[in-house]
Amino acid sequence: MNDIHDAPPEPGSEGELFLDFVNTVELTGGVPADHASGGRELREWLHARGLIGSSVTVATVEHQLPAFRELRGVIRELVERLSEGKRLTAAQLSKLNRAMRDGVHYHQLLQGADGHRFTVGQVGDDLDQARAAIAGSLAHYVADHSVDRLRVCANDGCRWVFVDRSPGGRRRWCDMKVCGNRAKVARHRARRREATAPTRRSGARPS
Numbered sequence: 789m790n791d792i793h794d795a796p797p798e799p800g801s802e803g804e805l806f807l808d809f810v811n812t813v814e815l816t817g818g819v820p821a822d823h824a825s826g827g828r829e830l831r832e833w834l835h836a837r838g839l840i841g842s843s844v845t846v847a848t849v850e851h852q853l854p855a856f857r858e859l860r861g862v863i864r865e866l867v868e869r870l871s872e873g874k875r876l877t878a879a880q881l882s883k884l885n886r887a888m889r890d891g892v893h894y895h896q897l898l899q900g901a902d903g904h905r906f907t908v909g910q911v912g913d914d915l916d917q918a919r920a921a922i923a924g925s926l927a928h929y930v931a932d933h934s935v936d937r938l939r940v941c942a943n944d945g946c947r948w949v950f951v952d953r954s955p956g957g958r959r960r961w962c963d964m965k966v967c968g969n970r971a972k973v974a975r976h977r978a979r980r981r982e983a984t985a986p987t988r989r990s991g992a993r994p995s
């Protein structure tokens with residue numbers, strides 16, 4: 789059986805499956821790029837994390853793309869809500885719980901042809917189990933950590949989901965060098981506009 793925690797985190801990954809999965813839709817300047825848009829990409833993503841074996845075909849993954857997209861939407865919905873300090877609704881909880889329940893499986897002892905070699909096989913749909921593992925990583929995360937560290941990047945053109953691991957817990961952007969600077973540049977420009985327009989103060993507060 790695969791243990792998702794055995795997979796080494798990818799560069800830039802935060803080591804939480806649900807974060808990596810929800811961020812497969814990446815916004816740049818508000819324009820989305822889906823890194824798991826097709827069966828081939830999603831299959832690669834799942835396989836790289838040990839969530840499916842190599843016997844799962846692209847066509848099978850393709851067939852279940854809508855279910856994975858739905859789960860990704862559910863995760864974003866839940867994380868955004870939690871990052872705003874709101875309670876999850878019963879409907880939101882049940883969407884996540886359904887994804888975990890769909891991954892129900894059991895194990896069987898299988899005897900090889902020689903009668904001496906045994907393997908323990910897992911019975912259940914691989915892709916249902918993969919979705920359950922992703923949903924489960926969010927469930928375990930929120931059960932084990934303080935949810936007020938879950939963040940959605942304050943840059944509206946980014947919305948990257950991350951965990952604020954800074955000592956003060958005041959991180960608002962996914963990356964200070966990228967989004968933080970971008971926001972700072974925008975604020976700086978807004979201040980300059982105000983300074984160079986003495987006759988008509990806009991009163992607009994830099995965001």
Ligand SMILES: [Zn+2]
Binds near residue numbers: 942961962963
């Ligand atoms: Zn960002």
